Amino acid sequence: MSWIRNKLAAYRDRIACHEGGRTYSYADFLELIDQAAAKLPSGNRQVVEVQAPTTIEGLATLLAIAARGHIALPLPLELPAAEQAKMRQVAATSPLYDQLQGSGLILFSSGTSGEPKGMLHNFDALLQRYRNIRPRQDRNLLLLLIDHIGGLDSAFRCLFAGSTLVVPTARTPEAAGAAIATHQVNVLPASPTFLNLMLLNGVAASHDLSSVEIIAYGAEAMPQTVLTRLGEAFPNAQLQQKFGTSETGAIRIKSAANSSLFFRIQDSETQWKVVADELWLKTPSRILGYLNASNDSLEADGWYRTGDLVETDDQGYLRILGRASALINVGGQKVHPAEVEAVLNTVPGITASKVFAKPAPITGSAVACEIVVNKEQDLRAWKRAIRKHCRGQLAPWKIPSSIAVVDAFAVNRRMKHA
């Protein structure tokens, strides 16, 4: 793992990070790694919790753990104590640890049952993916915590390129806007939900965001309406779609066009195929397995069944339609929530929507939605507006039959809809 040290040392005089009013050079960052290494247990491999007061110290600790061959368990202090306790318990022991060669990394994803799902990465293999990254001099905003593959990918991609990480004081649209303006951030990686919140909060009006050149979005389906409005709010920015899963790490892709949701997988280390509309991926950085869940999605020959349903075109471009688990079956007809949400978001007065299944007579399920609105009218009027707007744009079984107006959607700590 000496390549990591060499790479970072080559950037010695550059700025690695702005966080909490402090500026850290790459020399400072190397020193933080040494300090973290000094505190690590000596001897055989063991699970080491990563709980640092700052993100940059957390990243330094992760790299120290990788060099020493331990297993890292990031537990950000922002997490509720009960959740931390649960994660600690899941990670305490696992037969998987014996299969590990080199260092490990434990990440959690929110399981469908609400129980956090722990997974074991070969940390060396994950880091190896950044070895040949070319130097850049960007200033990247970091919105996600480092217990998440998206946050880690942003951070490592930035640091191994010698760019500068900008950590906002809070993970709110307002703090993000302030950090962008103060540090002239030019790369903004964010989820569609967070970007939509920035637009709704008028951040573009209260802060100078003209430094942003690249908006890298991912993690969930991007509504076409948000994409269009982003183009208006950030006229200088190129919109880049990112894709990855907690199980495989980030996958390098290229969008068909600036405002297109279609992309091509351009990653020499990644194989992909589509089986019954579901995307399968094979990468050298796949997890070894789940600590507390079934390994059904992990094929013995290295493939990972993502659970993402995709559409393909004849030129090999892909588009994510949504999660297989979220698909609504209306009397045998399949409905993707994201497709309906995209149309709902174009109804005048609707600023956000969430579509889900509801039991119904005859068809088994029907399409229901919750909407966030910016004008007053009764439910009946909304229902009528939606039916009228959707007719002709969506097949009859895709048009929501149940509608509820809500104040706002909860956003979870991954910055996606809860």
Next chain:
Amino acid sequence: MPDRQAIEALIIESVQMLAEDFELEALKQPDSDSPLYGEGGALDSMALVNLIADIEEALAEKFERSVALADEKAMSAKNSPYRSIRSLTDAVIERMPA
């Protein structure tokens, strides 16, 4: 608990509004015996799904009662509760919490 007349009035109103939204001529002036779904009924399955949702939401809004009309019982009933406004009214009364 609202009386039968009030419930039937709410269902008639829901049917009328649905008939306008879905352009169903036969149901623009409905009465208790207007056939809805099944033999002679003007609703297809999607219109029925929408009507049931409309009625459930109207009951919640007007009477603050949560009634599920798409339950197992309704779907397996020998005499479908979705035949007419009268049978739907019966089904609502049967399921309405006191």
